[in-house]
Amino acid sequence: MKLMLHVAPGIVRYPVVASVILETGALVNIERASIDAVSGEIVLEVPAEKCQEVIEAFQKRGVKVMLLEIPVVRDENECVHCGACVSICPTGTFRFEDWRVVADSGKCIQCGACVVGCPQRALKLVLK
Amino acid sequence: MKNAGKESPTGFYRIAYFIKAVQEKSLSEINERIRDGSARVVTAEEMPDIVEELGPAGAVREVDVVTTGTFGAMCSSGVFLNLGHSDPPIKISRALLNRVEAYGGVAAVDLFLGATQPSEDRGMEYGGAHVMEDLISGKQIDVEAFGAGSDCYPQMELETSLRLEDFNQAIMVNPRNAYQRYNAASNSSDRTMHTYMGTLLPRLGNIHYSGAGLLNPISNDPNFDYIGIGTRIFLAGAPGFVMGSGTQHNPENNFSTLMVTGDMKKMSSRFLRAATFHKYGPSLYLGIGIPIPVLNERLAKSTAVRDRDISVPIVDYGVARRDRPALKMVSYEDLKSGVIDLYGKEVSASSLSSFLMAREVASALKEQVEKGEFLLSAAVEPLHRLGSSRPMKQTKESPNVVDVMSRDVVSVGEDIEVEEAAKLIVSGHFDHLPVVSREGKLMGIITTWDISKAVAGGKPSRIGDIMTRRVYSARADEPIELAARTFETHSISAMPVVDRENKVIGMITSNHLSSLLARRR
Numbered sequence: 001m002k003l004m005l006h007v008a009p010g011i012v013r014y015p016v017v018a019s020v021i022l023e024t025g026a027l028v029n030i031e032r033a034s035i036d037a038v039s040g041e042i043v044l045e046v047p048a049e050k051c052q053e054v055i056e057a058f059q060k061r062g063v064k065v066m067l068l069e070i071p072v073v074r075d076e077n078e079c080v081h082c083g084a085c086v087s088i089c090p091t092g093t094f095r096f097e098d099w100r101v102v103a104d105s106g107k108c109i110q111c112g113a114c115v116v117g118c119p120q121r122a123l124k125l126v127l128k
Numbered sequence: 129m130k131n132a133g134k135e136s137p138t139g140f141y142r143i144a145y146f147i148k149a150v151q152e153k154s155l156s157e158i159n160e161r162i163r164d165g166s167a168r169v170v171t172a173e174e175m176p177d178i179v180e181e182l183g184p185a186g187a188v189r190e191v192d193v194v195t196t197g198t199f200g201a202m203c204s205s206g207v208f209l210n211l212g213h214s215d216p217p218i219k220i221s222r223a224l225l226n227r228v229e230a231y232g233g234v235a236a237v238d239l240f241l242g243a244t245q246p247s248e249d250r251g252m253e254y255g256g257a258h259v260m261e262d263l264i265s266g267k268q269i270d271v272e273a274f275g276a277g278s279d280c281y282p283q284m285e286l287e288t289s290l291r292l293e294d295f296n297q298a299i300m301v302n303p304r305n306a307y308q309r310y311n312a313a314s315n316s317s318d319r320t321m322h323t324y325m326g327t328l329l330p331r332l333g334n335i336h337y338s339g340a341g342l343l344n345p346i347s348n349d350p351n352f353d354y355i356g357i358g359t360r361i362f363l364a365g366a367p368g369f370v371m372g373s374g375t376q377h378n379p380e381n382n383f384s385t386l387m388v389t390g391d392m393k394k395m396s397s398r399f400l401r402a403a404t405f406h407k408y409g410p411s412l413y414l415g416i417g418i419p420i421p422v423l424n425e426r427l428a429k430s431t432a433v434r435d436r437d438i439s440v441p442i443v444d445y446g447v448a449r450r451d452r453p454a455l456k457m458v459s460y461e462d463l464k465s466g467v468i469d470l471y472g473k474e475v476s477a478s479s480l481s482s483f484l485m486a487r488e489v490a491s492a493l494k495e496q497v498e499k500g501e502f503l504l505s506a507a508v509e510p511l512h513r514l515g516s517s518r519p520m521k522q523t524k525e526s527p528n529v530v531d532v533m534s535r536d537v538v539s540v541g542e543d544i545e546v547e548e549a550a551k552l553i554v555s556g557h558f559d560h561l562p563v564v565s566r567e568g569k570l571m572g573i574i575t576t577w578d579i580s581k582a583v584a585g586g587k588p589s590r591i592g593d594i595m596t597r598r599v600y601s602a603r604a605d606e607p608i609e610l611a612a613r614t615f616e617t618h619s620i621s622a623m624p625v626v627d628r629e630n631k632v633i634g635m636i637t638s639n640h641l642s643s644l645l646a647r648r649r
Binding site for chain 1: 199200201253322326327329334335336401403404405406411413466476477478479480481482483484485487
């Protein structure tokens with residue numbers, strides 16, 4: 001399952017991810033991280049059975065956690081099923097099914113490549 | 129002999145007559161069947177299997193019309209709008225429609241709105257194509273018009289708000305649509321490129337292609353046995369016509385195009401969609417379909433075209449020149465498989481045009497023909513079967529990097545100390561020092577800033593430890609416009625100039641470019 005962390009100012013210099021891994025022993029995969037001087041945004045893939053434990057461990061440390069259930073949404077009226085999003089997605093979220101573009105949202109890490117790559121401006125990242 | 133035509137043929141002639149009768153049909157016969165609802169219509173996706181099963185002669189007997197369709201970005205599109213005369217009258221020289229400029233140099237109140245014109249306030253996120261989509265969707269647009277003022281057209285400025293029905297005419301005239309096929313695109317450079325072929329990831333990270341393959345109208349009639357001037361077409365849901373061959377029509381190389389027209393007031397926003405290619409600009413996605421009558425075996429064969437029969441080169445957009453190198457020839461079947469082998473690497477391929485919508489165009493057209501709503505038309509004149517698209521004749525030669533660069537370049541090896549590099553910079557009045565290998569090949573670059581930083585840090589270090597390894601360079605034989613674009617894209621002010629072997633032979637700086645511009649003025 002994917003978690004989106006919002007690391008607030010003040011704790012950005014603290015090794016939150018490492019300490020949560022050590023505490024929970026969860027096999028966490030960092031899929032995307034953008035951190036600047038004051039705050040950060042991290043997307044993690046966490047095994048389902050450890051998910052709740054990991055969420056609580058982060059919350060205890062003052063990190064805002066969101067479950068990324070549907071990371072990317074599509075405006076069905078705008079999408080023409082061209083496929084411009086298919087080959088540019090680093091995780092293979094989009095594919096053709098009988099020439100209709102279908103999304104496996106579970107794979108999305110919210111990098112945003114598809115949002116700018118969509119000629120119809122049909123895609124949006126949730127919570128951003 | 130005046131009744132010869134009515135006599136029944138005999139002997140050999142009877143056989144010849146029979147063969148001719150089953151292998152050829154006239155357009156009027158087919159239109160007669162369309163009118164009485166008995167015409168057999170299939171899409172170009174269904175036709176290949178029919179021809180394979182029945183043979184071309186059998187397919188001529190079996191099928192009357194093959195409908196084609198394509199749906200993709202067609203930048204070279206636009207619409208003539210007539211606003212009607214204002215009171216007092218104005219001769220519009222400049223007009224803005226939702227802040228998108230339309231060409232006003234045609235008479236007083238005729239405007240031409242081009243699909244790719246970006247807006248003055250929203251930039252490339254909104255453009256001519258978006259104005260068209262808004263109009264077709266029933267939205268009202270803001271019009272600002274400016275004129276010079278004359279005795280017959282005294283008004284100099286006006287504002288109004290109009291809907292599609294308020295225009296006297298809204299006639300789409302598209303100089304170049306429905307490309308027969310289109311080069312696929314990839315990118316060998318080390319940065320992501322944003323092009324009219326979509327996002328192209330670095331180091332051949334993906335492939336984008338465009339075109340409907342076996343459904344493409346011209347690919348089903350590449351010899352123009354049917355399609356010609358005056359041919360009736362489906363244009364974004366409205367009845368349209370082929371005006372002639374399109375601009376850059378290149379039949380000798382199988383890159384033919386069509387110039388088409390149609391009444392925008394009858395178009396549907398289902399088949400006309402405004403688009404924006406990131407960092408390129410607005411474009412227009414259009415659905416175009418042409419029904420092709422199966423008049424003879426030659427047309428039966430050409431409408432049986434499959435994706436594997438249509439090949440295109442994958443060209444390298446990483447090379448910013450007109451003649452981009454081709455990386456590989458592939459068929460639409462290869463492209464549609466979603467994966468292409470490029471130099472031993474499996475590269476993901478996806479389309480920018482919509483095959484789903486191309487299918488919808490071909491099916492909508494099939495339904496219209498079956499219902500007797502769409503009759504086929506004989507061409508007034510055939511399209512050009514010869515000719516190719518030539519490059520621009522450029523009479524004013526632009527200098528290459530080699531003509532403006534400084535040859536007075538001092539490069540250093542990785543092993544020298546920072547202090548030594550600092551001395552070279554001071555004595556030579558350079559801001560940048562290329563770092564090269566023993567063979568003289570470019571490895572990195574050192575700037576005065578890097579040296580100051582190293583000195584401020586207090587630690588003695590080698591140049592190799594502090595240099596920037598990701599260094600942009602210019603080729604001696606490239607036009608200075610490309611070097612200027614590199615400066616701008618990466619916010620840098622100087623770069624080494626290298627030869628074909630990546631050996632440093634000079635430096636080019638933004639000062640070289642600005643002094644060149646100053647000399648021109």
